[in-house]
Amino acid sequence: MKIAIDPVLCSGCNRCAQVCPLNFSETPRGKPQVADPVLTCFHCGHCVAVCPEEAVSHDGLSDLRFTPLRDLPAPAQFMSLLHARRSRREFTLQPLSREEIDALLTAGAQAANGLNRRDVGYTVVTEPATLKELSRRIGKQTLWMAARLESPLWRLVFRMLMGRGYKELEPLFPLFKPMASALPRGRDMILYDAPCAILIHTRPGDPCGAENAVYSGANILLAAEAMGLGACVIGFLTEPVNRSQDLARLAGVPPGHKVHTSIVAGHPRFPYARGIAHPAPQGADGLSRGSSSPTA
Known part of the structure; x- marks a missing residue:
């Protein structure tokens, strides 16, 4: 070099x-x-x-393309994009084109990357039968777990087996049964009939793997919004795939890789009329001593 x-x-x-x-x-x-x-x-x-x-x-950077910095959005334009970004779960039947998928993955590859290893993996699922089967299997597992969670004894078993994960998932338990029960009635509340799922994963032992995958996913979400597409993070895909080798094989995730975030994407059925501007955090840690965050 x-x-x-x-x-x-x-x-x-x-x-x-x-x-x-x-x-x-x-x-x-x-x-x-x-x-x-x-x-x-x-x-x-x-x-x-x-x-x-x-x-x-x-001479070690031959795979990179250095481009002039043009057409950067003004701060107000960028904030408008952030306000516009929504978790879209309502999709048309139109599939994503190869060019649209490539654009999303290219956006993901531009994300910040710890140690600059650039070893984040992307598994893209677009085959309708595979997407439906993923929803069916995950829905079946979720319904099984929802039935067990009605028993205090099973709750204790899950708490012992899952450790900290149980506490993190506990607020979602009331959603398990209605989400899984909707599938047999023709409503997919797992992958929402999206035409594309993107699973973002890294090799085991990567010290920055989780962060790198999430950074890439955030870029994909913003790129989808800018392209007029809809996208949503699906935790109900990430965790089951990590816990089941059969599901990982079905999705096409490389053996041994851990999925850190999963996204579904497609063409939205309708636009949103307004963006949502969340307030700045109050009393944020890390401010200089003697100062305070602004108050409304």
């Missing part, structure tokens, strides 16, 4: 040394030098992206 600075193009701004002090250092002459040999490099591309003169080259 080789990193180089073109001495003719370099203006001596030293921005590369500021974003990557591991491999760049300022010199008395005012122009930075590159470490030789190159030290630890996470292939983030900051050194190339920050240079205003295009003087930095890095």
Whole structure:
């Protein structure tokens, strides 16, 4: 791996040394030098992206495309997108095109990534029969669990088996029976008859896997909104797939991978008339001593 600075193009701004002090250092002459040999490099591309003169080259970044920063949304436009984003569960029968799916996955790949490993995996399910079978099996499991949860003894068993997970899921228990019971009546409240499901997963032992997957999922949700699509996070897909090898195989998740977030996407049946602006957090931790968060 080789990193180089073109001495003719370099203006001596030293921005590369500021974003990557591991491999760049300022010199008395005012122009930075590159470490030789190159030290630890996470292939983030900051050194190339920050240079205003295009003087930095890095032969380990051949798969990246560096583009001019144009057409960035104004803050008000970005906030409007955030206000518009909704969890959409009402879809038309129109399938997503290959181009639409690729655009969503490309958006996910732009997300922040711990250690810049770029090892987040995406399993896309678009086969209608597979989606229906996933809903059917998960609905059957959910209905079985809902029946057991009516017994105090079974609740104790689940609490012992699930540990902290039981407490996290407890607020959802009242939803299990109505959601699963709707499926035989023709209403899918598991995957909502979506034409596409995206399961985002990482290899076992990835120290940043959960965060990286969630960051990617957030990008996909925003991209879907910007593209005029609907999308929704489906926790009722994530947990069952992680607990069942049969479901993981049915969905196509690689063996051993853990799914951290699952999203369904499609064309929405109708638009929302208004966005929802949530208030800023009050009394947020981490504010400087002596200051406080604004009050309404």
